[in-house]
Amino acid sequence: MRGLLLGRMQPVHEGHLEVIKIILKEVDEVIIGIGSAQLSHTLKDPFTAGERVMMLTKALSENDIPASKYYIIPIQDIECNSLWVAHTKMLTPPFDYVYSGNPLVQRLFIEDRYKVTAPPLFNRKIYSGTEVRRRMLEGEDWESLVPKSVVDVIKEIDGIGRIKHLSKEEVR
Ligand code: NAD
Numbered sequence: 001m002r003g004l005l006l007g008r009m010q011p012v013h014e015g016h017l018e019v020i021k022i023i024l025k026e027v028d029e030v031i032i033g034i035g036s037a038q039l040s041h042t043l044k045d046p047f048t049a050g051e052r053v054m055m056l057t058k059a060l061s062e063n064d065i066p067a068s069k070y071y072i073i074p075i076q077d078i079e080c081n082s083l084w085v086a087h088t089k090m091l092t093p094p095f096d097y098v099y100s101g102n103p104l105v106q107r108l109f110i111e112d113r114y115k116v117t118a119p120p121l122f123n124r125k126i127y128s129g130t131e132v133r134r135r136m137l138e139g140e141d142w143e144s145l146v147p148k149s150v151v152d153v154i155k156e157i158d159g160i161g162r163i164k165h166l167s168k169e170e171v172r
Pocket of ligand 1: 101129
């Protein structure tokens with residue numbers, strides 16, 4: 001059996017890793033769809049799809065999850081919600097279950113007759129992309145919310161410099 005987990009992963013954090021481990025107790029393989037793959041270089045979506053693939057691959061390896069257990073597939077957004085499930089299916093290996101806490105994602109897959117599960121949330125107040133990005137911008141501790149390998153990727157690409165630069169007001 002195969003499960004699909006969808007997320008923007010801006011950035012990958014410990015909550016994502018916990019939920020992937022739970023899913024792998026229920027299914028043989030997990031497909032991790034990196035949503036909004038076309039977006040990057042904004043305060044809400046700072047990292048490219050390729051950077052998010054790198055974060056996830058290294059974090060899964062750090063957590064001893066073998067590469068034979070997962071597929072990481074970047075998925076661009078499309079204009080039509082009613083066609084998005086078909087668009088996603090075109091890009092991914094076949095799957096039996098969908099895991100998402102996002103009501104729109106849940107609804108679209110339910111209407112296509114998939115079994116959809118909302119995975120348990122781990123410490124959502126701090127394990128959230130919004131909180132990690134807020135801390136990055138405000139110079140607070142964000143490193144403890146993400147796997148060590150994600151810290152290394154963000155340093156390699158100067159992610160903090162990028163977020164701080166993007167938040168600047170234009171100087172005239
Ligand atoms: P997200 O990164 O906010 O969350 C992804 C999932 O990770 C959540 O549903 C939840 O299951 C899990 N998660 C997050 N924090 C957790 C924690 N602390 N503990 C346990 N689990 C946790 O991503 P999202 O916004 O739900 O991603 C949906 C993607 O689907 C977006 O990119 C969206 O644009 C895309 N989408 C596109 C269309 C379209 O193109 N028409 C339609 C629907 C959805």
